Amino acid sequence: KKNIFKQRVNKLRNIMLSRNINSFLVTHDDERLTEYTPKNFARLKWLIGFTGSAGFLVVTIKNLYLFVDGRYTIQSKNETKGLKIVIYDTGKFDLFSFFKLFHNKLNNIALDQKSITTSQYLKYQEEANKLGWEVIDLKKNLIDLIWKRDLKVQDTDNIFLLSSKYTGTKYEKKINLIFSFLKENKFDIFFLQNSESLAWLLNLRGRDFDCTPVLFCFSLVTYNKVYVFLEDKNIPIKIKNQFSKKVIFLDHSDINKVLKKIKNKYTKTLLDPKTTSKFYYNLLSKVSKRITFIEDP
Secondary structure: OOOHHHHHHHHHHHHHHHOOOOEEEEEOOOOOOOOOOOHHHOHHHHHHOOOOOOOEEEEEOOOEEEEEOHHHHHHHHHHOOOOOEEEEEOOOOOHHHHHHHOOOOOOEEEEEHHHOEHHHHHHHHHHHHHHOOEEEEEOOOHHHHOOOOOOOOOOHHHOEEOOHHHHOOOHHHHHHHHHHHHHHOOOOEEEEOOHHHHHHHHOEEOOOOOOOOOOOOEEEEOOOOEEEEEOOOOOOHHHHOOOOOOEEEEEHHHHHHHHHHHOOOOOEEEEOOOOOEHHHHHHHHOOOOEEEEOOOO
């Protein structure tokens, strides 16, 4: 009764019962889909206490199934003592194997589209269809309904630029390469969610983590503009002034306005399904006549 993780799991299960959800997928990744997860978005750790850097959990009404790689099989057992949990080594038993094993006991799985890549989602959907399962697309992550915390992550004041001394190439040359890439391939939009790729493209860094100079952001690139979406668009003036008018800084929520603005002009979109969430894929589908999957150029 004193186990805080049991209490959290029980609260989660009550929500699942109220919504007729048989199983719920909890990923290590958050909305940014990076290797690193901010403390206040570490949902897997918050729910069961597992601190590994990779893994995912399937929560059912009666059981917990944790999937980790060989690095964490011992650690995960130690950190989740007191919970009724089954631990699988993903090298031997993956989520698709789980689907097949439990196809007669469960009939749906709920997913957070913001914390799962498009390629992963499509694979899960395909497998679920084979088994007759329903994939439930959540508008809000179920854990966020019980975990109350500050969702602000970005340290906007400490954004900085790397000089050509370190990058070797100015950002202007890099974005021109992307503009040319779009024109040559006759596409109108390139959506870039990978924060690390965008850091390279703009020579832009941040301190959203203590030991990794990543700035959480995503971008919409047209043939002559780079829209950069941040948690807070009010970055330091000295940084903003170093960019031309081709680079426009906006808030995350502004993406709908930009897509609405360009809806009648742009129809063909490129994106990498391995680094783009299903949520943004859906958003882009509304304004694109055609979406083509490519590897991040």
